[in-house]
Amino acid sequence: MRFGFIVGLLLILVGCSSFTGKKESEEIAVICQWGEQKFDLCQYDSYAQMVEGLLTEMTLDEKVGQMTQSIWHNNVSPEIIRDRRIGSIIHTEGPTPGPDAMDWINKFNEFQSRALETRLGIPLLIAVDAVHGQNTFEGAVIFPHNIGMAATRNMSLIEQAGYITAIEAAGTGFNWTFSPCIAMPQHEHWGRVYEGFTEDRDLTTQAVIASIAGHQGASLSNRNTIAATAKHFIADGATDGGVEGGNAIMSEQEMRETYLPPYAAAVDHGIAAIMVGFNSYNSVNMHQHTHLVTDVLKGELGFNGVVITDWNGGLRFGEPHTAINAGVDIAMQPANHDEFMGKLKASVLDGTVPMSRIDDAVRRILTLKFKLGLFSDPFAKEEFAQRIGSDEHRAVARQAVRESLVLLKSDNNALPLDPSDSIAVVGAHGHNTGLQSGGWSIHWQGQTESYRGATSIFEAINKVGSNVEYAEYGCYEGMAAEKAVVVVGENPYAEGFGDTDELWLSQAHKTLISRCKELGKQVIVVLISGRVLLIKEDLDISDAFVAAWLPGSEGDGVADFLFGVDGFKPVGKSPYAWPKEFSDIPIAADAEHALFKYGYGLQDY
Incomplete structure (x- = not known):
C-alpha cells in the first residue's frame, strides 16, 4: 500500500506543480487564433478591455441571461439555453447524462455548443456540487467529507483532494464546483455539520487556503483547474439552535473576529466565487444583506469574483431585485429561470435595479469566463475522463481516510x-x-x-x-x-x-x-x-x-x-x-466538561 500511495502522491505533486497557467497575453493570442468568435475580441489587448467591449455590445436580455443559472434537466434543453441566452447551468439531484464519463462530456458539450451559437457566442459556466470528490458521478473517487479532512490536520492532503476533485470534475464536463464549504458549525443539531471542516476559525482558514490551491492552482486558465466556491456567506453554521437556514444572532465584532477571517483568506487566495447562505444574519437574510455582501465582502475585502445565490435564491426570499441590489451576481434558478429573468428585467426597466449593478455583475461573470480560458477552450477536458477513479487518485483518498x-x-x-x-x-x-x-x-x-x-x-x-x-x-x-x-x-x-x-x-x-x-x-x-x-x-x-x-x-x-x-x-x-x-449541546471547543475536547485523539494504540 505504501508504494501505491507514494506513486499517487508523486503524480499529484507533479500535477500541482503544473499549475502555472498561461499569461494573459498568451491566452489572448489563443483567443485570437480560435476561429469561432462571434464578436471580434482581438481588437483588445486585455481581458478587461474585452469584457468592456462585450458589455458595450450586450443587450439587457443578454446581460440578464448571463446572471441566470438553470438546471440542465427538468425540460431545459440546450436550445432553451441558447434561445434564452442563459449564462450557466448546474447538475444536481435528478437524471444523469449516462453511466460513462463520455456521456456526461457529450451532454455538456452539447449545451456548450448551443451557448456558442448565441449572437455573441459567450460560453457557459457548467457547475456541480463536487463537495468531497466528484460525488455526483458513480465511479469517481469520493473523499472523506470535510469534517474528516480537517481531522487529518494535513493541509497537503486537503490540497491534493481539491486537485483530484478538479481533475475528476473536469473529466465529467464541469468547469465550476460549489465547494469548499467553510462553515464553522457551532451546533451539533445542524444537518450540515460534516460539510464544514471544523468549529475552529484558524483550522478552517488553513483548510480553505489549501482547498483553493488544489481546485484552482496558480491560474484558472490551466486545463487541470476548475473554479471553486467558498460557502455559505456568512455564519451559516452558527444559527440559533443549529437550524438549517435559520438566524445567526451575534455582534458585528464576533462576526468579524470569528466568521469573516476564512472568507478574507479565500479572497486573498483568489477564490473564484462565493455563495451566500440560506441563513439570516441578525434577522436579515444573506441573499438580501447589502452591507455584508456589497460593503464588506466586495468593498472591504476587495472580492472581485462572482457572488451566487443558493438554490432558487433569486426568488426564494423575495423579488429578484432584492438579491441583485444586495450584491448577488448570479441567481441559481433550477427550473424557474424565465420567471426570474422576466422580473429582473422589469426591475431594471423601471429603475429599481440600476444598470450599473447589472453591468458590475456581468463584468464579474465575463471576467471569470476569461480567466477560466473558456473563450478559447470552452469544451470539456476529455483527456481527464480516463483518470476518474484511477488507482493513483484512490491511493490519496485512502491515505486521507486513514489519517482522518x-x-x-x-x-x-x-x-x-x-x-x-x-x-x-x-x-x-x-x-x-x-x-x-x-x-x-x-x-x-x-x-x-x-x-x-x-x-x-x-x-x-x-x-x-x-x-x-x-x-x-x-x-x-x-x-x-x-x-x-x-x-x-x-x-x-x-x-x-x-x-x-x-x-x-x-x-x-x-x-x-x-x-x-x-x-x-x-x-x-x-x-x-x-x-x-x-x-x-x-x-x-x-x-x-x-x-x-x-x-x-x-x-x-x-x-x-x-x-x-x-x-x-x-x-x-x-x-x-x-x-x-x-x-x-451545543458544546464549546474548549469546554472543561467535554467528554473529549477539541483536538483530542490518541496517537498510539
Whole structure:
C-alpha cells in the first residue's frame, strides 16, 4: 500500500506543480487564433478591455441571461439555453447524462455548443456540487467529507483532494464546483455539520487556503483547474439552535473576529466565487444583506469574483431585485429561470435595479469566463475522463481516510488488529459504501446502497485478515470470532433533512455493541457520523472506539488504521469537542466538561 500511495502522491505533486497557467497575453493570442468568435475580441489587448467591449455590445436580455443559472434537466434543453441566452447551468439531484464519463462530456458539450451559437457566442459556466470528490458521478473517487479532512490536520492532503476533485470534475464536463464549504458549525443539531471542516476559525482558514490551491492552482486558465466556491456567506453554521437556514444572532465584532477571517483568506487566495447562505444574519437574510455582501465582502475585502445565490435564491426570499441590489451576481434558478429573468428585467426597466449593478455583475461573470480560458477552450477536458477513479487518485483518498480517523479509546490490546485474528465485522454500515459515505454521495441525500468503484469496510478488512466474517445483524451464540468490529452510526442525510435532536445511536445500534460484549467479544466500535454524538454509554462498554466520520469510497483506509498497516499509527485529531450529556449541546471547543475536547485523539494504540 505504501508504494501505491507514494506513486499517487508523486503524480499529484507533479500535477500541482503544473499549475502555472498561461499569461494573459498568451491566452489572448489563443483567443485570437480560435476561429469561432462571434464578436471580434482581438481588437483588445486585455481581458478587461474585452469584457468592456462585450458589455458595450450586450443587450439587457443578454446581460440578464448571463446572471441566470438553470438546471440542465427538468425540460431545459440546450436550445432553451441558447434561445434564452442563459449564462450557466448546474447538475444536481435528478437524471444523469449516462453511466460513462463520455456521456456526461457529450451532454455538456452539447449545451456548450448551443451557448456558442448565441449572437455573441459567450460560453457557459457548467457547475456541480463536487463537495468531497466528484460525488455526483458513480465511479469517481469520493473523499472523506470535510469534517474528516480537517481531522487529518494535513493541509497537503486537503490540497491534493481539491486537485483530484478538479481533475475528476473536469473529466465529467464541469468547469465550476460549489465547494469548499467553510462553515464553522457551532451546533451539533445542524444537518450540515460534516460539510464544514471544523468549529475552529484558524483550522478552517488553513483548510480553505489549501482547498483553493488544489481546485484552482496558480491560474484558472490551466486545463487541470476548475473554479471553486467558498460557502455559505456568512455564519451559516452558527444559527440559533443549529437550524438549517435559520438566524445567526451575534455582534458585528464576533462576526468579524470569528466568521469573516476564512472568507478574507479565500479572497486573498483568489477564490473564484462565493455563495451566500440560506441563513439570516441578525434577522436579515444573506441573499438580501447589502452591507455584508456589497460593503464588506466586495468593498472591504476587495472580492472581485462572482457572488451566487443558493438554490432558487433569486426568488426564494423575495423579488429578484432584492438579491441583485444586495450584491448577488448570479441567481441559481433550477427550473424557474424565465420567471426570474422576466422580473429582473422589469426591475431594471423601471429603475429599481440600476444598470450599473447589472453591468458590475456581468463584468464579474465575463471576467471569470476569461480567466477560466473558456473563450478559447470552452469544451470539456476529455483527456481527464480516463483518470476518474484511477488507482493513483484512490491511493490519496485512502491515505486521507486513514489519517482522518480519530482514536477515542484503545484498551485491552484490542487494537491494532492482527491479520491472524478471528474477526467479525458487524452491522450494515460495515458492508455498505453508501452508508459509509453520507449525504452528497451519488445522490443529494446520499444512498443506502453500495455504489460502483467503492470498497466497503468489510471488504477492506477481509483483504488483510485471514479469518474474517460479516455479521450484518450482530454477534450470535457460537460465533467463532474473538474480535468484533462493530460499525454503527447515522444514515445518510443532507441539509435540513439532517437537522435533529436525536444525537445518539439508535437502540438497534446500541444493541449491536452490547450484545457482542455480552458474548465475550473484544469490541472495536467504528462510528460513522457526520458530527459528534452522545456516545458515553457505548464508549464505556467498548474496548476500542474510533470516530471514522464519513470516510467515502475508500474503505481500505479504515482497514489500514485498524491493522496499523505499514506501521501506521493514528494521527487524527477531533475537529470538534464531544458532549457527555444532551444538556452539554451545543458544546464549546474548549469546554472543561467535554467528554473529549477539541483536538483530542490518541496517537498510539
